[in-house]
Amino acid sequence: MTPIAESPADRLVLEAVRVAFAALPASARVAVAFSGGVDSSVLLDAAVRVAGSSRCIAFHVHHGLSPNADAWLAHCEAFAREREVEFVVRYVDVSRDAGVSVEAAARDARYRALDALCAAHRIGWLWLAQHADDQAETVLLQLLRGAGLAGLAAMAPEFSPAGAAAARVRPLLHLLRAQIERYASARELRWIDDESNADTRYARNALRHQVTPALAVHFPGFRDALARTASHAASAQRLLDELARIDLDAVSRDDGSALSHDALIALDDDRALNLMRYWMRSQGFIAASSARLGDALRQLREVGEGGDGHRLRVDHAGHALRSYRGLVYWEAGDSSDPADETSLAAREISELVWQGQATWRLPQWRGTFVFEAVDALAVNAANATNAINAALNDTIPMSLLQQAPLRARSRNGGERMRTSDAPGARSRTLKNLFQERGIPAWKRDVPLLFLGDELLFVPLLGVNHAASHADVAPDEARVRIVWREDLLIA
Incomplete structure (x- = not known):
């Protein structure tokens, strides 16, 4: 490959991308989650410069939330075509249900679409363009929400979600937004400015525009400090997960789909709750609140030994936690399911x-x-x-x-x-x-x-x-x- 002409503004980004490619098999292709914003535009441009267009594919998710969504799609397709990169779009519908934030629903829909695209195109690595400023904002948000260690660990440089076709890789996570923008300016890239990024009704935007500028004045190194916090939290979470794996080996039944009721309640509260969190993640459930888990453990202890708790029911994410004949497990269901045989509802013949x-x-x-x-x-x-x-x-x-x-x-x-x-x-x-x-x-x-x-x-x-x-x-x-x-x- 012809050597790349690098400017000082290029160097940090290109080196980060080289390191990410060096960790992959020589012929592996990567998918870049390409929204058309400055971050993903820089990542796609740098990936093509380092490894060539044949090793890259651009995935664009069309949410339809903005009146400009079609124009963004056209821009992204043209940007990829200029670099001779294969371009694929996936249209999604974003839930507008009451009680669900549009921001969270759009994120969930986007990741589901990206995972599906990776599976369809047999791509093993999905590259995301988050950077150090995004990481700092995520840690702050999790702190303000009272999150535990898993939340404070924020975004991992590389993460393989359970059941997903591709690992999620963030090559630029250690770089600042300003460093990425310098690359974009030096390369004279054109990118999309999503108007919703200026809407401070969204918590992340409020932090970005109103809080972090003040932090930068009084605590210039706050991004590095928060990145260290995330790293320490991730390390501590790994130890908790290792403990949970040890406990799960001792407590699980039916290949991990159920837990021994008596063995679970024999653990102290902290250890039992840690095990339940890990078990739920291993089953593919979204995280439950501390209050929800605490209530579940309280009910399990009230059932007592033997675990025949016909009336025990803790609903979460379309499932219900049950205890029967000494086993604790999740059943698919909704709140209309009877908790006990005596409460069966008569139905029309x-x-x-x-x-x-x-x-x-x-x-x-x-x-x-x-x-x-x-x-x-x-x-x-x-x-x-x-x-x-x-x-x-x-x-x-x-x-x-x-x-x-x-x-x-x-x-x-x-x-x-x-x-x-x-x-x-x-x-x-x-x-x-x-x-x-x-x-x-x-x-x-x-x-x-x-x-x-x-x-x-x-x-x-x-x-x-x-x-x-x-x-x-x-x-x-x-x-x-x-x-x-x-x-x-x-």
């Missing part, structure tokens, strides 16, 4: 005349019955060898489903079924069967499927073998019934 439909949607239960056609001979062979669990292989003759209307009804209590067609098998109450299989009480609020007035199928338990199967040929076409709950995503 739904009816279907089955004529071969593949699905039957039941919104009141937030789920769907699925009717899957099954090869009768294959089922008979599987049952003969007992190779597959009978609860999963129970099937129903198609003709039986057409003998009477299907009805989906709520549990009333006292219903019975026979889960086996073996000689001598007896019918038992649904409550006993649920308990025997370890199904938590709050998951027992399921629609019972009746054929006319006869119980035919119960989600999580299977087919009622006491239902009449008279006059059914063994090789008749059959159906397997599956109950699928809606997926509630945090």
Whole structure:
């Protein structure tokens, strides 16, 4: 590659980019999150100068929040084209829900879009253009919010989010905004000025325009001091995470998806809360407030040993913390889910005349019955060898489903079924069967499927073998019934 002609204003930026490229495999491509502002414009320009356009791709996220968004897109595309860099845009919708700041919603949407673009283009490194001034502002914001160590650690130079396709790298994090702007001026770059950056209703903008200029006068080295604070906090957080990993190894059950209730509450409060924070991050949850976590631990201690806390419920990010049969775990759900079997809500009966439909949607239960056609001979062979669990292989003759209307009804209590067609098998109450299989009480609020007035199928338990199967040929076409709950995503 032809040596780069460097000016004194260039040198710091170019050296930072060289160091970042040196840490990657020789042929690796990087994606630059390219908004068109001065910071990302400098990062993209310097990356092309150091490694060439073939090793760079520019990702632009179009939020649609500004009337100038289309003009920004055109500018960014032209900027990338001038440098022969591949340019990709992703359009996103930003949540305007009450109680959610537009700034936070836009940031979340942007990172989701950038992660998706990295996955689609098989990019392993996403470069972000944050710098030392951004880091100082982040530390100040976290301090003012009363954040813990994880918050004070602010932005890491490199970070690999759980489940993300690419590591997030910040090559310019140690440089000042003024140093980046000097590079832009020396290179005569053109960039976008987002009008929202001047709106001091946003907390970060208020700090940038009203607080940090005063700090710079009285504490000229405040950026370096806050960067050290972030570094110290990150180091301390790593130690806390290591302790949490040790505790998680001792306390976790079911490959980390659940915790032992008794082992958790045996820890002191600080250690238990540290473990819960780490566990939630490992499950991909957003951070919970200290008040929310403290309330969860208090309820877990009130349940006592054994952990059968049917009424325990702590809602967070579309999930609910539960304790059952000695295990603590998160269940997808919303606040309408019953916390206890005794509080099951009666729902209106739904009816279907089955004529071969593949699905039957039941919104009141937030789920769907699925009717899957099954090869009768294959089922008979599987049952003969007992190779597959009978609860999963129970099937129903198609003709039986057409003998009477299907009805989906709520549990009333006292219903019975026979889960086996073996000689001598007896019918038992649904409550006993649920308990025997370890199904938590709050998951027992399921629609019972009746054929006319006869119980035919119960989600999580299977087919009622006491239902009449008279006059059914063994090789008749059959159906397997599956109950699928809606997926509630945090």
